[in-house]
Amino acid sequence: MQNQTLTTPALTAPGRLVRVLTTAVVFALLLAGTVWGTDDHFPFGPFSMYAGVNGPDDPAPDTRVEGTDATGAILVLDEHNAGVRRAEIEGREAAYVADPDQLALIADSYAELNPGAPPIVRVAVIVRLHEIRASAATGRWHEETRAVWQAPS
Template identity: 70%
Template sequence: MAGTSTGVLMAELTTTARATRVIAAVVGVALLLAGTVWGQDDKFPFGPFSMYAGVNGPNEPAPDTRVEGTDSTGRVIVLAERNAGVRRAEIEGQEGAYVDDPSRLARIADSYQRLNPGAPPLVKVALIVREHEIHNSSATGRWWDDVRAVWDRPA
């Protein structure tokens, strides 16, 4: 064992241990690079975390995406991972697909029902983006909702 200037004894790595560490590092870096080029957010940390990759201008609104469901009693519920099994990042990443085909929101209603079997069924699901007004890189306190897609349960 070799000594150090702090008086702590450290064991030297064997050739096999060094080779294992180098191989693990090379594989990790290769996965990170491949994920950056070809990956999607759901492959994080080996895919890009693109939700943080963009920057709004100092006077552009800051979007805040949510999915709301309205049940058969008229109650409005924010649908999230804990109650509907859907993550906001997934919704944001597929927003265009929901806008193009709002019937896809029915899957979220079905997932909500599976996770909440005793709850009244959802009769409406909406994809809403709340735009927070920004001026000179500061929030003004004003906002507006932009309803991007709506699914209504067929009668």
């Protein structure tokens, strides 16, 4: 049995230049995304949804959007039936509180995605606050309705 030594060819000057330039471009994109970017610029944005932390006794929020259709049925509106993700609702919560009429767009989106379904006549942003004590769930919660849009009669 012979010992065989594997040798790796040396990286050429153009190869090193390509690697250095690629590294510099990626670093510049990460830096720019961190300073000026938003979550939409992933993977170069700051991904701010993970930037904060709740205290050991702070409640854990769970946001949902409920729609009431013309028959009185209550539906959870999400990305499948209304084209809106929970993260988008959480990110725009202050805007919905300030101007609940913006929630009409979610009802419109529901109508487009569900032709023939009874129309949505009420949209509400509801936050369930799960109680936390010493970083552990207590099993207790309460809900807050943060914004409501009602279709004109």
